[in-house]
Amino acid sequence: MRMISLNMPRIKLCQLPTDLEPASNLSEKLENVTIYFKRDDNTGLAMGGNKGRKLEFLLADAIKKEADVIITTGSIQSNHTRMTCAACRKLGLDVILVLKGKKPLSFQGNLLLEKLMNADIRFVDALSYDDIGITVNYIMSELKAEGKKPYFIPVGGSVGLGACGYVDCALELFNQADKQNLRIDYIVNAVGSGGTSAGLEVGVRLAKKNSKIVGISVDAEKTVFKQDISRIAQDCASLLEADLKILPEDITVFDEYIGEDGYGKPSRQGIEAIKLVAETEGIILDPVYSGKAMAGLIDLVKKGFFEKGSNIVFIHTGGTPALFDMLVNN
Numbered sequence: 001m002r003m004i005s006l007n008m009p010r011i012k013l014c015q016l017p018t019d020l021e022p023a024s025n026l027s028e029k030l031e032n033v034t035i036y037f038k039r040d041d042n043t044g045l046a047m048g049g050n051k052g053r054k055l056e057f058l059l060a061d062a063i064k065k066e067a068d069v070i071i072t073t074g075s076i077q078s079n080h081t082r083m084t085c086a087a088c089r090k091l092g093l094d095v096i097l098v099l100k101g102k103k104p105l106s107f108q109g110n111l112l113l114e115k116l117m118n119a120d121i122r123f124v125d126a127l128s129y130d131d132i133g134i135t136v137n138y139i140m141s142e143l144k145a146e147g148k149k150p151y152f153i154p155v156g157g158s159v160g161l162g163a164c165g166y167v168d169c170a171l172e173l174f175n176q177a178d179k180q181n182l183r184i185d186y187i188v189n190a191v192g193s194g195g196t197s198a199g200l201e202v203g204v205r206l207a208k209k210n211s212k213i214v215g216i217s218v219d220a221e222k223t224v225f226k227q228d229i230s231r232i233a234q235d236c237a238s239l240l241e242a243d244l245k246i247l248p249e250d251i252t253v254f255d256e257y258i259g260e261d262g263y264g265k266p267s268r269q270g271i272e273a274i275k276l277v278a279e280t281e282g283i284i285l286d287p288v289y290s291g292k293a294m295a296g297l298i299d300l301v302k303k304g305f306f307e308k309g310s311n312i313v314f315i316h317t318g319g320t321p322a323l324f325d326m327l328v329n330n
């Protein structure tokens with residue numbers, strides 16, 4: 001395949017390309033399918049993860065618009081806020097992190113890393129990101145009154161522009177696969193706010209491949225994500241001036257693997273998946289996203305969702321710092 005490149009402003013923040021790595025021990029254990037890992041846990045930016053690729057496009061836009069302070073939001077153990085903070089430190093931009101939840105007694109995992117980067121963190125004990133939006137707007141107007149130029153990045157960087165990072169990931173992946181003569185039947189990833197899946201959906205179409213994107217939700221119901229992902233993908237396609245139609249019914253998302261305690265709380269199946277991958281491949285997944293996505297992949301293999309002989313690429317979206325906050329007693 002000829003290397004397609006995206007005609008969008010972009011700044012280099014990540015270590016790319018990430019490896020595409022066969023997981024033969026895990027594949028042997030699961031039987032009937034071959035699993036590969038796309039190692040987006042190794043993108044850099046204070047310990048890696050999927051948000052780096054999105055930030056290459058989002059922060060290029062912020063710089064183009066002459067922003068001098070970035071504001072973003074996420075949960076207490078947000079990988080997105082940690083990576084945004086790292087990118088801003090690297091670029092010499094000011095950054096404010098508005099985190100959803102109470103200030104914890106001790107700073108572990110992503111919070112610890114944010115602390116080391118001397119992040120300006122504002123804890124807001126709100127129920128939803130709509131409520132967080134009120135605080136964000138207030139901070140934005142204060143900054144403007146001081147003569148600053150703030151730039152807001154929504155939760156997870158999951159807007160059309162951020163999704164360009166995963167269009168690029170898909171193109172990078174197919175380029176690697178073509179060189180190895182590898183046919184990719186399925187691409188499996190964790191879904192938290194939908195930008196990763198949206199970018200992959202656009203990328204598969206631009207590369208004219210038949211690979212099916214399978215998202216495993218870690219928070220919302222699949223009906224919500226089918227809408228969100230198709231909307232973000234459509235926005236992304238129009239930014240790239242690609243004539244694509246991506247409808248909610250074209251999106252595959254499973255919502256059976258969120259776990260009974262919900263978003264951000266480890267599930268039994270997720271912890272088992274983390275242990276299995278660690279013990280067979282020496283690869284470390286995380287309790288909030290990739291562990292639950294892998295639990296979904298394993299269960300779907302057992303249920304025969306993937307045809308025998310399928311090649312499945314699991315996007316390792318990172319998130320490992322959260323392990324050190326959550327799995328102390330496991």
Ligand SMILES: *Cc1c(COP(=O)(O)O)cnc(C)c1O
Pocket residue numbers: 049050051079080156158190191192193194195196197286289290317318319320
């Ligand atoms: C944010 C995140 C995801 C989910 O990606 P979205 O684009 O928000 O759906 C998956 N894994 C990790 C580790 C993340 O931090």
